Amino acid sequence: MVILGIDPGSRITGYGIISKQGNRLIHIDNGAIFTQSAKDFPQRLDKIYRGLSDIIAEFRPQAIAVENVFLAKNAQSALKLGQARGAAIVAAVSVGLPVFEYTALQVKQAVVGTGRAEKTQVQQMIKALLNLPEVAQEDASDALAVAVCHAHSANLKAVLGSMFNVQR
Amino acid sequence: MVILGIDPGSRITGYGIISKQGNRLIHIDNGAIFTQSAKDFPQRLDKIYRGLSDIIAEFRPQAIAVENVFLAKNAQSALKLGQARGAAIVAAVSVGLPVFEYTALQVKQAVVGTGRAEKTQVQQMIKALLNLPEVAQEDASDALAVAVCHAHSANLKAVLGSMFNVQR
Numbered sequence: 001m002v003i004l005g006i007d008p009g010s011r012i013t014g015y016g017i018i019s020k021q022g023n024r025l026i027h028i029d030n031g032a033i034f035t036q037s038a039k040d041f042p043q044r045l046d047k048i049y050r051g052l053s054d055i056i057a058e059f060r061p062q063a064i065a066v067e068n069v070f071l072a073k074n075a076q077s078a079l080k081l082g083q084a085r086g087a088a089i090v091a092a093v094s095v096g097l098p099v100f101e102y103t104a105l106q107v108k109q110a111v112v113g114t115g116r117a118e119k120t121q122v123q124q125m126i127k128a129l130l131n132l133p134e135v136a137q138e139d140a141s142d143a144l145a146v147a148v149c150h151a152h153s154a155n156l157k158a159v160l161g162s163m164f165n166v167q168r
Numbered sequence: 169m170v171i172l173g174i175d176p177g178s179r180i181t182g183y184g185i186i187s188k189q190g191n192r193l194i195h196i197d198n199g200a201i202f203t204q205s206a207k208d209f210p211q212r213l214d215k216i217y218r219g220l221s222d223i224i225a226e227f228r229p230q231a232i233a234v235e236n237v238f239l240a241k242n243a244q245s246a247l248k249l250g251q252a253r254g255a256a257i258v259a260a261v262s263v264g265l266p267v268f269e270y271t272a273l274q275v276k277q278a279v280v281g282t283g284r285a286e287k288t289q290v291q292q293m294i295k296a297l298l299n300l301p302e303v304a305q306e307d308a309s310d311a312l313a314v315a316v317c318h319a320h321s322a323n324l325k326a327v328l329g330s331m332f333n334v335q336r
Contacts, residue, residue, distance in 0.1 A: 042267040049261070075239065081250060082246060082247040082251045083253050086251035086252060086253065086254020086258070087255070088254075090213055094214060094218070
């Protein structure tokens, strides 16, 4: 299963693609979409949407994972982040892909084993887990982290599914 | 020129289509996209994106007008509104349509003539200006209002353009 993790932002949107083969996680690609060159805010959203649409067309993920944001500095930054997130999610749902949302706590627990992990610990762990030559760009690393979180969660759901596999 | 006005919201997204023929404004259609039946938030965004994409394909507007939101009750509602707005704007920019943003003040001034107008005044004025049989649904009326604002603004730009039409 190929999983695309996304860390949306109105200036930088990180992405990370991993493949889950049994219990192994394999790094496929990661990077960031920079929107600062856009002439206005709607064009930034277009860059996010088109950038992710291209990535989805190239890597054909079966699932998209995004971190669920509950907090923002203020309403203005929440509006900007929200619009970036909306553009990112539409790139996935408009081609029929399921979007899974995880809290920052769930991501840290999945990657480091504790919800109290520091950001740098998560980055180091992602580097180690996925055998990256170096720590990935910050937003790309966050995107890989939520993809790893989904991979673990999918594992757990599969185990629980087989444990509680009742006749219907 | 056909103008599509949009009033994005995560539960209800209003839209209004007008045609500007010289100085005359002609009502073409208005309505609202309801997303409450969606099974999760990403599916709501999908409904907004698909609904507006269908409307754009049917009515082929040359411009999209959206009210610019600066204030929101809190960061959480700003995030929801932002995502709806992002999905709506992507429906336009992904097919190459220009998106124009206006503040609530600009919309009220354009429709009623004063930025201190009440919401019901704006609704009544839209009904009168566009010869509607009755006041449109609230979000659809807001969408028509921002479309009218763009039509007036486009007028003004054309006048200014011809006044300052210097040799290049």
